[in-house]
Amino acid sequence: MEAGSVRPRRISRPVRVGDVTIGGGAPVVVQSMCSTDTRDVRATVEQIAALVDAGCEIVRVAVPDRAAAEALPEIVRRSAIPVVADIHFDHRLALAALAAGVHGLRLNPGNIRDPEKVREVVRAAAERGVPIRIGVNAGSLPPMEASPGAPPPTVAELRAALPARMVEAALGHVRILEALGFFDIVVSLKAFDVPVTVAANRLLAQQVPYPLHIGITEAGLPWAGTIRSAVGIGILLFEGLGDTIRVSLTGDPVEEVRVGYEILRALDLRRRGPTLISCPTCGRTEVDLVRLAMEVERRLQGIRDPITVAVMGCVVNGPGEAREADFGIAGGKGRGVLFRHGQIVGTYPEEQLVDALMAEIARERGWPVGTRSA
Amino acid sequence: MEAGSVRPRRISRPVRVGDVTIGGGAPVVVQSMCSTDTRDVRATVEQIAALVDAGCEIVRVAVPDRAAAEALPEIVRRSAIPVVADIHFDHRLALAALAAGVHGLRLNPGNIRDPEKVREVVRAAAERGVPIRIGVNAGSLPPMEASPGAPPPTVAELRAALPARMVEAALGHVRILEALGFFDIVVSLKAFDVPVTVAANRLLAQQVPYPLHIGITEAGLPWAGTIRSAVGIGILLFEGLGDTIRVSLTGDPVEEVRVGYEILRALDLRRRGPTLISCPTCGRTEVDLVRLAMEVERRLQGIRDPITVAVMGCVVNGPGEAREADFGIAGGKGRGVLFRHGQIVGTYPEEQLVDALMAEIARERGWPVGTRSA
Numbered sequence: 001m002e003a004g005s006v007r008p009r010r011i012s013r014p015v016r017v018g019d020v021t022i023g024g025g026a027p028v029v030v031q032s033m034c035s036t037d038t039r040d041v042r043a044t045v046e047q048i049a050a051l052v053d054a055g056c057e058i059v060r061v062a063v064p065d066r067a068a069a070e071a072l073p074e075i076v077r078r079s080a081i082p083v084v085a086d087i088h089f090d091h092r093l094a095l096a097a098l099a100a101g102v103h104g105l106r107l108n109p110g111n112i113r114d115p116e117k118v119r120e121v122v123r124a125a126a127e128r129g130v131p132i133r134i135g136v137n138a139g140s141l142p143p144m145e146a147s148p149g150a151p152p153p154t155v156a157e158l159r160a161a162l163p164a165r166m167v168e169a170a171l172g173h174v175r176i177l178e179a180l181g182f183f184d185i186v187v188s189l190k191a192f193d194v195p196v197t198v199a200a201n202r203l204l205a206q207q208v209p210y211p212l213h214i215g216i217t218e219a220g221l222p223w224a225g226t227i228r229s230a231v232g233i234g235i236l237l238f239e240g241l242g243d244t245i246r247v248s249l250t251g252d253p254v255e256e257v258r259v260g261y262e263i264l265r266a267l268d269l270r271r272r273g274p275t276l277i278s279c280p281t282c283g284r285t286e287v288d289l290v291r292l293a294m295e296v297e298r299r300l301q302g303i304r305d306p307i308t309v310a311v312m313g314c315v316v317n318g319p320g321e322a323r324e325a326d327f328g329i330a331g332g333k334g335r336g337v338l339f340r341h342g343q344i345v346g347t348y349p350e351e352q353l354v355d356a357l358m359a360e361i362a363r364e365r366g367w368p369v370g371t372r373s374a
Numbered sequence: 375m376e377a378g379s380v381r382p383r384r385i386s387r388p389v390r391v392g393d394v395t396i397g398g399g400a401p402v403v404v405q406s407m408c409s410t411d412t413r414d415v416r417a418t419v420e421q422i423a424a425l426v427d428a429g430c431e432i433v434r435v436a437v438p439d440r441a442a443a444e445a446l447p448e449i450v451r452r453s454a455i456p457v458v459a460d461i462h463f464d465h466r467l468a469l470a471a472l473a474a475g476v477h478g479l480r481l482n483p484g485n486i487r488d489p490e491k492v493r494e495v496v497r498a499a500a501e502r503g504v505p506i507r508i509g510v511n512a513g514s515l516p517p518m519e520a521s522p523g524a525p526p527p528t529v530a531e532l533r534a535a536l537p538a539r540m541v542e543a544a545l546g547h548v549r550i551l552e553a554l555g556f557f558d559i560v561v562s563l564k565a566f567d568v569p570v571t572v573a574a575n576r577l578l579a580q581q582v583p584y585p586l587h588i589g590i591t592e593a594g595l596p597w598a599g600t601i602r603s604a605v606g607i608g609i610l611l612f613e614g615l616g617d618t619i620r621v622s623l624t625g626d627p628v629e630e631v632r633v634g635y636e637i638l639r640a641l642d643l644r645r646r647g648p649t650l651i652s653c654p655t656c657g658r659t660e661v662d663l664v665r666l667a668m669e670v671e672r673r674l675q676g677i678r679d680p681i682t683v684a685v686m687g688c689v690v691n692g693p694g695e696a697r698e699a700d701f702g703i704a705g706g707k708g709r710g711v712l713f714r715h716g717q718i719v720g721t722y723p724e725e726q727l728v729d730a731l732m733a734e735i736a737r738e739r740g741w742p743v744g745t746r747s748a
Contacts, residue, residue, distance in 0.1 A: 033654065035654065139698075192651050193698070194608075194640050194641055194642075195612070195641065218651045218654075218686075220651060220652050221650065221652060221664075221668060224636055224650065226600065226604075227600060227601075227604045227633060227636040228636070228639075228640040230600075230604035230605050230608065231604050231605070231612075231637060231640040231641060232640065234606075234608050234609055235608055235609055235612050238568075238569070238572070248653070250652040250663060250664055250685075251654075251664055253654070259601060262597075262601040262602070263601055263605060266568050266601060266605040266606065267568055267569065267605060268567070268569065276594050276595065276598065277566050277594060278592060278595060278599075279592045279622070279624065280407065280409065280624055280625075280630070289624060290624055294595060297595055311624075312592075324513075324566065324567070
């Protein structure tokens with residue numbers, strides 16, 4: 001392994017969800033789930049459009065009942081990205097979702113007790129080339145059984161046993177599908193507990209060839225949930241595990257997509273738009289760096305070019321410390337320097353610095369004159 | 375290694391910064407740096423007080439000049455936590471900071487060229503029992519030299535060589551201190567690039583016994599910087615590396631401390647206050663979960679008890695999925711259940727649910743009646 005690299009990615013069996021490939025060395029896919037009532041087609045389609053704008057590549061919708069299933073044909077037709085139906089227990093909903101043209105199912109076959117019903121769903125999925133994601137959450141496992149006569153397990157014992165129990169549950173579902181000759185499988189193992197999630201995914205990765213959908217469940221409101229997800233998903237991706245990610249936040253799913261891309265960017269796995277480097281201010285800073293950085297961030301919004309832009313607080317170390325940046329500015333007292341690939345391009349009064357930066361970026365990137373001047 | 379655990383922590387040589395121990399198996403210390411002008415004593419002292427409120431355990435201030443050094447005695451006197459002086463090049467500033475009573479220095483001895491001046495600083499630090507942090511940032515390394523006649527290194531070659539070059543630079547500074555019989559050393563290796571930062575720290579950890587101060591430099595504005603820091607610091611901590619952390623954000627340093635604790639909480643390394651578990655809403659949710667979770671978060675603000683509280687969107691899976699929570703509520707249609715340690719305590723109308731939750735927490739935690747009812 002080369003020093004300074006993410007570990008080589010585990011190469012999984014590729015699975016197609018509509019026109020998107022998960023696994024097999026494909027870029028890590030960013031997905032999310034609608035928080036709308038699936039029966040409300042208009043709200044769901046609008047949310048999907050907002051998710052697509054943010055870069056979402058696969059979207060999941062809950063299908064808790066018949067009415068939700070009936071909304072699927074129109075949702076699928078109006079979605080720009082593949083739609084996955086999330087189904088629990090009721091095989092008729094799965095069949096209806098498949099008939100509606102969904103591109104994936106999230107369904108644990110072991111929860112549909114009747115083998116004949118499972119066979120029916122799997123046959124229908126296979127006919128349509130629709131994959132099935134098996135999703136095991138730590139919280140949904142059946143209670144752990146104590147040995148007869150033994151004291152009930154302690155919290156620490158329960159926790160230590162959890163990864164293996166999650167894997168076992170997932171393998172149970174996997175075997176049902178494999179026995180039916182069905183291999184278009186994606187598996188997810190999620191917990192709120194980051195070390196448990198990591199351990200479970202490591203174990204599973206050794207035992208099946210299928211792509212892994214990774215995430216941290218019930219991670220919380222956006223602020224804490226973002227941090228917990230970044231830590232957990234980041235660790236797994238750094239270990240080379242994870243073919244598709246979903247950040248779970250209690251809030252707008254568009255934020256899940258934004259956070260997902262930012263995690264991937266932090267590990268250089270995917271880039272979407274500019275990367276902003278900015279130093280924390282300190283007692284040496286003689287410029288309003290926060291304002292400057294926020295202004296640059298604002299001006300770069302909506303730009304898709306994967307450029308790196310640095311906003312540094314001091315002229316002395318700025319260009320040097322931001323050598324890896326494509327473009328940058330370093331503020332001084334009333335004046336600042338503009339640099340490109342570590343070389344100083346010029347010195348400007350502070351109030352012209354951002355304009356000069358944007359003009360320089362536009363020049364090098366060949367943007368039409370004036371497009372980014374405001 | 376037990377499945378589901380963070381890897382055993384590397385046990386480093388403990389170093390005392392004032393009354394705080396870094397390394398040697400001590401809890402990971404959360405630190406930050408003032409963004410105020412150090413010469414402005416009032417602003418700096420106020421910022422330190424806000425940092426302390428957020429849980430900051432060590433604070434660093436920049437000492438770029440004589441005037442900043444002159445402000446140190448009063449800052450140190452009025453700070454509730456140990457103060458570290460950040461000094462570059464000028465050994466007289468280091469001597470002045472030590473005389474002012476600072477509890478730590480951040481200083482790279484190799485940057486003070488004259489060996490006699492280095493000796494003077496190190497002697498003064500040793501006399502006062504003040505440790506020195508050596509801090510190497512990827513961006514501040516001298517340019518990489520190409521072999522004579524060879525083409526200049528490519529970007530990929532530069533990046534691949536970076537971790538070893540950072541370690542080499544740090545070891546150069548370490549050896550200067552060791553040669554003077556000084557071993558109260560903390561080392562940091564930081565880059566904006568997460569994989570480079572991880573690789574550098576892994577390498578260094580094998581070569582010195584000193585505690586590691588970890589962080590990601592110039593991580594950016596709070597949103598992106600938080601995600602990048604959570605990924606980078608999270609990976610290192612999960613590997614058992616890191617004795618103290620600093621999250622670097624372009625913004626209010628109080629946010630650095632909050633994010634720091636949240637990263638530690640995500641890995642179960644430290645807990646400060648309640649942990650909120652909340653599910654992402656989905657098409658099955660029949661309650662305004664975001665509002666409910668935000669309300670619970672608000673009511674829990676300022677509470678130091680390390681309890682876990684779950685806010686779940688559906689009554690069917692809620693209590694089960696949040697078994698690990700000490701307390702929780704699961705919303706239904708107009709009504710919801712309150713549970714404690716996975717057992718249902720009662721059912722309440724939606725508008726009374728949060729009150730019932732807070733009352734239950736207060737009862738079990740033995741809080742005085744009425745203290746948390748509003």
